Amino acid sequence: MSASEAYSPIKLLGEHVTHLIGSLAPxxxxxxxxxxxxxxxxxxxxxxxxxxxxxxxxxxxxxVFAAKKKAALVPKGRFINVIEFLVDFIRNGVASIIKxxxxxxxxxxxxxxxxxxxNNLIGLIPGCKPxxxxxxxxxxxxxxxxxxxxxxxxxxxxxxxxIKGIVPHGLPKPIVPIVFIIELFSMLLRPITHALRLFANxxxxxxxxxxxxxxxxxxxxxxxxxxxxxxVASPAWLILLIAMYLLEFVVAFVQAYVFVLLSAVYIDSSxxxx
Amino acid sequence: MALLxxxxxxxxxxxxxSFVGAKTTEAMARQPEVSSTVQTIFILAAAFIEALALLGFxxxxxx
Numbered sequence: 001m002s003a004s005e006a007y008s009p010i011k012l013l014g015e016h017v018t019h020l021i022g023s024l025a026p027x028x029x030x031x032x033x034x035x036x037x038x039x040x041x042x043x044x045x046x047x048x049x050x051x052x053x054x055x056x057x058x059x060x061x062x063x064v065f066a067a068k069k070k071a072a073l074v075p076k077g078r079f080i081n082v083i084e085f086l087v088d089f090i091r092n093g094v095a096s097i098i099k100x101x102x103x104x105x106x107x108x109x110x111x112x113x114x115x116x117x118x119n120n121l122i123g124l125i126p127g128c129k130p131x132x133x134x135x136x137x138x139x140x141x142x143x144x145x146x147x148x149x150x151x152x153x154x155x156x157x158x159x160x161x162x163i164k165g166i167v168p169h170g171l172p173k174p175i176v177p178i179v180f181i182i183e184l185f186s187m188l189l190r191p192i193t194h195a196l197r198l199f200a201n202x203x204x205x206x207x208x209x210x211x212x213x214x215x216x217x218x219x220x221x222x223x224x225x226x227x228x229x230x231x232v233a234s235p236a237w238l239i240l241l242i243a244m245y246l247l248e249f250v251v252a253f254v255q256a257y258v259f260v261l262l263s264a265v266y267i268d269s270s271x272x273x274x
Numbered sequence: 275m276a277l278l279x280x281x282x283x284x285x286x287x288x289x290x291x292s293f294v295g296a297k298t299t300e301a302m303a304r305q306p307e308v309s310s311t312v313q314t315i316f317i318l319a320a321a322f323i324e325a326l327a328l329l330g331f332x333x334x335x336x337x
Contacts, residue, residue, distance in 0.1 A: 093314065193325050200328035258321045265318065 012218055013211075020210045024203070026134055053131035056119040063114065086113070090260065097264045099272040100156070105264070108148060113260040116141065116198065120252035123202060124245070132255075133202040135195065142195035145263045153270030165273055194262055201255045205248045212241040280330050287327035294319045 026047035067083040075084050090110050095102040116132060123130020131137050154162045166183045167176055219234035298316040302309045 093310075097314070193329075196332060197321060197325045197328060200332050201324075204328075204331060254317075258317060261314070261318060262321065 013214065016214045016218070017211055020214065021207065024129070024133070024206065024210075026136075047134065047136075049129055049131055049134040049137055052122055052129050053119065053137055056115065056122050056131045059122070060111075060115050060118045063118070064111075086110070094257075094260055094264045097261070098268040100268075101271075105152075105267055109260050109264055112141070112145065112263055113256055116259050117253065117256040120202060120256055123206060124248060124252060130202045130206060132198050133206050135199045138195040138199040138202075139191070141198070141259075142191035145194065145266065146191040149263070149266045149270045152267065156271045157273070162270065165270070169273070190266060194259070194266075197262075198255055198259050201251060205251055209241075209244060209248055212237065212244050216241050283330035284327055287323050290323040290326075291320050294323065 070080040075081050087110055090113055091106050095106045095109055119131040122128050167180050216237040219237050298312055301312045
């Protein structure tokens with residue numbers, strides 16, 4: 001860029017954003033194109049998301065064991081009280097959606113909530129990526145919840161009872177097959193929409209944070225290019241960036257809540273008779 | 275062109291979520307004692323509507 005050319009942050013933005021979105025694509029960390037890790041006939045590669053996924057795994061397990069060690073009839077201390085609050089929140093606010101034996105599923109829902117929440121929060125640390133910000137990760141979680149709901153449904157109601165439970169009670173006989181097909185289709189689509197919702201929220205949130213940081217940086221660069229006009233606007237971008245960061249912090253909690261709420265709804269629809 | 279269609283998708287989702295939000299506020303104002311139940315249903319409904327807008331977002335990324 002020549003000195004005579006006007007320094008325009010907005011014009012530079014497009015190039016940076018393309019770079020940012022490219023950096024969000026999964027990249028292999030175990031081997032490159034020349035030295036792939038072979039497993040049978042396929043190549044296996046661990047992307048950078050997998051690393052953060054595993055970190056989240058370890059963090060969640062450490063939290064659970066630390067909480068188990070500190071558990072007491074009368075909880076003392078900040079950490080254990082937060083954990084008690086979360087478990088209580090899942091038990092009363094989420095598991096109560098399930099009409100039949102809700103207490104049986106509290107443990108599963110708590111684990112899913114903790115894991116998704118830790119994943120989302122890790123993505124907020126600058127330089128880290130959310131494990132849930134990739135479609136593979138969330139799809140694994142979605143399939144896991146789907147299998148859990150289906151298997152518990154079959155276990156509770158029996159195979160034939162589960163198939164009958166797909167169609168709501170009290171329908172006239174002729175339209176039962178049509179409703180069965182529609183309900184079956186929507187049931188099979190659930191893991192996909194379940195996974196896409198979490199993925200798209202975290203991915204979009206990550207991109208938005210990235211764009212705001214790029215804009216803040218570009219406007220601050222105006223200071224060094226002796227363009228006072230752009231530098232004056234930079235604090236405003238910084239404040240917006242902090243506001244977006246706080247918003248993403250809330251979104252991390254809300255999306256974990258929505259994910260576990262929908263898991264509870266799916267479990268309910270497969271174990272309770274309606 | 276993709277951006278234009280995504281804009282159209284967002285209009286639908288925005289109308290849906292705003293309708294749900296307005297009705298939730300109304301229900302809470304009328305019967306504050308059921309507000310916790312209404313809030314759960316609100317978040318569920320918003321999540322279902324939001325999924326449609328996000329589908330548009332993801333399809334735009336795939337191209």
